Amino acid sequence: MMLEVKDLKVKYGNIEALHGLSFNIDRGEIVTLIGSNGAGKTSTLLSLSRLPQPDAPKVIEGDILFDGESILGTEPHLLVQNQMMVLVPEGRHIFGNLSVMENLELASYPVRNDTQFIGETKDQIFSLFPRLYERRKQRSESLSGGEQQMLAVGRALMTGCKFIMLDEPSMGLAPVLMYEMFRALKELNKKGITILVVEQNAKVALDFASRGYVLDTGEIIAEGTSEELSANKDVQKAYLGG
Amino acid sequence: MFSTLLQNLFNALQWGSFYSMIALGYCLVYGVLRLINFAHGDIFMMACYFAFFIASWFLGNLAGMPGPIIFGLTMILTMVATSGLGLFIERVAYRPLRKKGAHRLYVVITALMLGFILENGNLAVLGASSRRFPDMFGKIVFQFAGVSLTNYKIIVIVTAVLAFALLNLIVNSTKIGMAMRAVSYDKFAIPLMGIPLNRIITFTFILGSSLAAVAGILFGMSYPVLDPYMGMIIGWKAFIAAVVGGIGDIKGAFLGGFILGFIEIIVVAFFPSSYKDLIAFVILLVILSVKPTGFFGVAKSTKI
Ligand SMILES: Nc1ncnc2c1ncn2[C@@H]1O[C@H](COP(=O)(O)OP(=O)(O)OP(=O)(O)O)[C@@H](O)[C@H]1O
Numbered sequence: 001m002m003l004e005v006k007d008l009k010v011k012y013g014n015i016e017a018l019h020g021l022s023f024n025i026d027r028g029e030i031v032t033l034i035g036s037n038g039a040g041k042t043s044t045l046l047s048l049s050r051l052p053q054p055d056a057p058k059v060i061e062g063d064i065l066f067d068g069e070s071i072l073g074t075e076p077h078l079l080v081q082n083q084m085m086v087l088v089p090e091g092r093h094i095f096g097n098l099s100v101m102e103n104l105e106l107a108s109y110p111v112r113n114d115t116q117f118i119g120e121t122k123d124q125i126f127s128l129f130p131r132l133y134e135r136r137k138q139r140s141e142s143l144s145g146g147e148q149q150m151l152a153v154g155r156a157l158m159t160g161c162k163f164i165m166l167d168e169p170s171m172g173l174a175p176v177l178m179y180e181m182f183r184a185l186k187e188l189n190k191k192g193i194t195i196l197v198v199e200q201n202a203k204v205a206l207d208f209a210s211r212g213y214v215l216d217t218g219e220i221i222a223e224g225t226s227e228e229l230s231a232n233k234d235v236q237k238a239y240l241g242g
Numbered sequence: 243m244f245s246t247l248l249q250n251l252f253n254a255l256q257w258g259s260f261y262s263m264i265a266l267g268y269c270l271v272y273g274v275l276r277l278i279n280f281a282h283g284d285i286f287m288m289a290c291y292f293a294f295f296i297a298s299w300f301l302g303n304l305a306g307m308p309g310p311i312i313f314g315l316t317m318i319l320t321m322v323a324t325s326g327l328g329l330f331i332e333r334v335a336y337r338p339l340r341k342k343g344a345h346r347l348y349v350v351i352t353a354l355m356l357g358f359i360l361e362n363g364n365l366a367v368l369g370a371s372s373r374r375f376p377d378m379f380g381k382i383v384f385q386f387a388g389v390s391l392t393n394y395k396i397i398v399i400v401t402a403v404l405a406f407a408l409l410n411l412i413v414n415s416t417k418i419g420m421a422m423r424a425v426s427y428d429k430f431a432i433p434l435m436g437i438p439l440n441r442i443i444t445f446t447f448i449l450g451s452s453l454a455a456v457a458g459i460l461f462g463m464s465y466p467v468l469d470p471y472m473g474m475i476i477g478w479k480a481f482i483a484a485v486v487g488g489i490g491d492i493k494g495a496f497l498g499g500f501i502l503g504f505i506e507i508i509v510v511a512f513f514p515s516s517y518k519d520l521i522a523f524v525i526l527l528v529i530l531s532v533k534p535t536g537f538f539g540v541a542k543s544t545k546i
């Protein structure tokens with residue numbers, strides 16, 4: 001297993017947000033974590049990325065293993081520098097005062113000496129998202145929501161990490177852009193990128209992923225392949241509109 | 243009349259240079275940490291003392307050296323010492339608060355207290371008697387068209403402009419400058435790019451403290467009487483200048499310093515000098531109330 005989450009309990013202050021999550025991901029997979037508002041999806045990804053409090057909750061029990069080793073004590077920038085995993089956060093968090101190109105260059109910090117990789121990855125990003133190429137010199141604040149999401153994904157690719165976690169990449173996107181985004185992610189997966197995607201939109205997520213977990217108020221209540229979950233009566237009722 | 247004007251222009255540029263170099267230190271730390279580093283005026287004061295001891299030592303031990311070399315060495319060592327102080331403060335005071343996610347109010351109070359600690363620490367260690375800054379190379383007075391201009395004044399103005407040009411280059415044309423601008427917009431995402439946030443903060447404090455060091459030496463040379471409270475008023479004024487110019491932007495902070503320099507000199511030219519601060523601050527207040535983002539303030543999002 002590449003990533004193993006074991007009985008993870010996390011707290012914001014005194015409020016427990018996750019009550020003992022366990023799940024795992026192997027290299028090359030597309031896995032989704034679905035759940036409604038407040039289920040704990042973002043809390044899970046923030047915990048995995050090891051961001052400090054108060055940006056992220058505090059892990060009080062359980063463990064997170066990457067290739068069998070605990071990363072609980074690892075600083076967040078080292079997870080990225082060591083090419084383990086990178087998060088595309090909820091709300092995108094692009095650097096709006098920098099241009100599109102500068103955002104990408106900044107994100108290439110972990111691979112700064114590998115000019116070949118940087119060049120190839122830029123080309124790859126621009127062929128996946130031609131709109132970004134058109135706007136490469138523009139201040140990124142002025143991009144539309146969908147374009148900003150593309151930039152956020154592009155930035156994650158530039159870090160060189162082969163495991164990308166995405167927090168609701170479809171949020172705020174028109175259906176056309178949303179399908180464009182998922183198609184791009186699928187293409188990346190074919191090139192060897194492992195993906196963990198968090199979604200409220202269960203239908204889209206289960207179409208896209210091969211496996212999933214259903215999260216409800218901080219607990220996993222169902223898991224299985226996308227087919228199994230789509231066929232599950234409870235999941236249908238709660239998340240797929242009947 | 244013309245010569246008075248010219249004389250005042252040079253004085254305004256000189257004082258503007260001091261305010262600007264200190265204002266930039268406030269601006270940089272504010273941009274990266276959203277922290278008003280109220281200890282910065284006292285870091286400037288400490289820089290004056292570092293420069294005093296370093297220059298005195300050189301003059302005592304390397305007596306034969308030409309003045310400009312002593313000046314250059316003093317400059318470098320003072321920058322190192324002041325950066326050390328700035329980093330020490332960052333490490334022992336601000337970083338632990340940041341780690342605990344303390345409310346900004348506590349951080350600002352900490353900054354204020356650090357200022358008092360520096361002032362009173364200095365008083366305790368060195369005593370109340372004020373010191374005279376040594377003369378590193380002779381003051382030369384140029385007289386032309388009824389204007390008297392010293393080589394010191396020229397050095398102050400030229401150095402301030404060069405320091406700003408260099409800073410501007412670092413912030414806008416280097417990788418670490420790009421990272422500083424990114425931090426000022428969104429700190430959250432910095433570690434997600436694999437970038438160690440603390441390294442950028444460290445670099446920012448080095449830049450701000452070095453500018454205070456340069457200001458400290460030049461101020462000591464120009465106004466050679468040092469005392470532990472000398473950084474307080476000038477620090478507050480520089481902070482106000484930074485805000486009036488637009489603390490969101492290094493250009494704003496730099497020009498803000500000169501705006502204050504000019505206002506002060508103009509006020510003195512027309513009113514008794516005891517009115518200087520009163521009228522100067524009334525004018526600054528009016529500027530701020532007309533343009534609350536600062537004179538050169540840009541969109542809220544740019545912070546360096
Ligand atoms: N910073 C915070 N401080 C305190 N509680 C928080 C904080 N962030 C989230 N929570 C709580 O943790 C729980 C899980 O929130 P989380 O943001 O992980 O949900 P989510 O599944 O991502 O929801 P959404 O779909 O709305 O993004 C919620 O009950 C929420 O109120």
Ligand SMILES: [Mg+2]
Nearest residue numbers: 041042043090
């Ligand atoms: Mg969320």
